[in-house]
Amino acid sequence: MLQKTRGLALSYLRYRETSIIARIYTEEFGLQSYIVNSVRTARSKNNKIALFQPLTLLEMVVYNKHDRDLHRLSEVKTSYPFQSLPFEVAKSTIAMFVTEMLNKVLKEEASSPQLFRFLVDSVLFLEEARTNYENFHLAFLLKLSFFLGFGPESAREFEDQLRENSYPFLPDTEMETALNTMLRQPLGTPIKLHRSARNELLDALVAYYQVHIDSVGEVKSVPVLREVLG
Incomplete structure (x- = not known):
């Protein structure tokens, strides 16, 4: 049975000679x-593989069967062609980390x-933002944690949970203010953070996720993100 859904592309793997297996978070079916x-052929029309680059917003018609792990696409197109996210170094680096x-x-x-x-609103903000997105990845992780069931209510709770798990996080007043602002205000709210503080908070947030989700492990994009954004 054919069904329509919106989706957010996350990654893909090569499959056989000309195909891929795309991992997509969908509105109707969750992660599929x-x-x-x-x-993956020279004759592929309109560079279709580009539709499955990370964070691409999709309109899809799919064959979804509840008893299968792999499904098939009937139709797919992007609902919002990106103009900046894949092409600006800072944004594409943030997108790599988020993905x-x-x-x-x-x-x-x-x-x-x-x-x-x-997720869609966050991706659209990053695509359209011209300023005040250098802390996007930090605020995004904080807000995402609530959807995953372990969001902290305040900077103090965030700090306490890390200390209880032997992570030495000692934020100063500036960082506590930044954390509380990210927790309570929309994405893009101007926040003052020095480069060293941004790096420290990034490491603390990754550690916070590692405390709550065993599968997080090493995050390979962190060194690149630290270098590009600080």
Whole structure:
């Protein structure tokens, strides 16, 4: 049975000679994997494989069967062609980090329209932002943690949970203010953070996720993110 859904591309793997298996977080079915045929050929129309680059927003018609792990796509197109996110170094580096984290923490489970809406709104903010996005990845992880069930209510709770798990996080007043602002205000709210503080908070947030989700492990994009954004 054919069904329509929106999706957010996360990653893909090569499959056989010309196909891929795309991992997509969908509005209707949650996290799913789809076989996409004939996208890795010179004759593939309109560079279709580009549709499955990380964080691409998709409109899809799919064959979804509850008793299968792999599904098939009937139709797919982007709902919002990006103009900046893949092409600006800072944004593409943030997107790489966000995608790696999402691949680690999203599970094959029932759909969550609220989580899907948050992810789409966050991606659109990053695409459209011209200023005040240098802390996007930090605020994004904090807000995402609430959808995953372990969001802290305040900077103090965040700090206490890390200390209870033997992570030496000692934020100063500036960082506590930044954390509380990220927790309570929308993405893009101007926040003053020095480069060293941004790096320290990034490490603390990754550690916070590692405390709550065993599968997080090493986050390979962190060194690149630290270098590009600080």
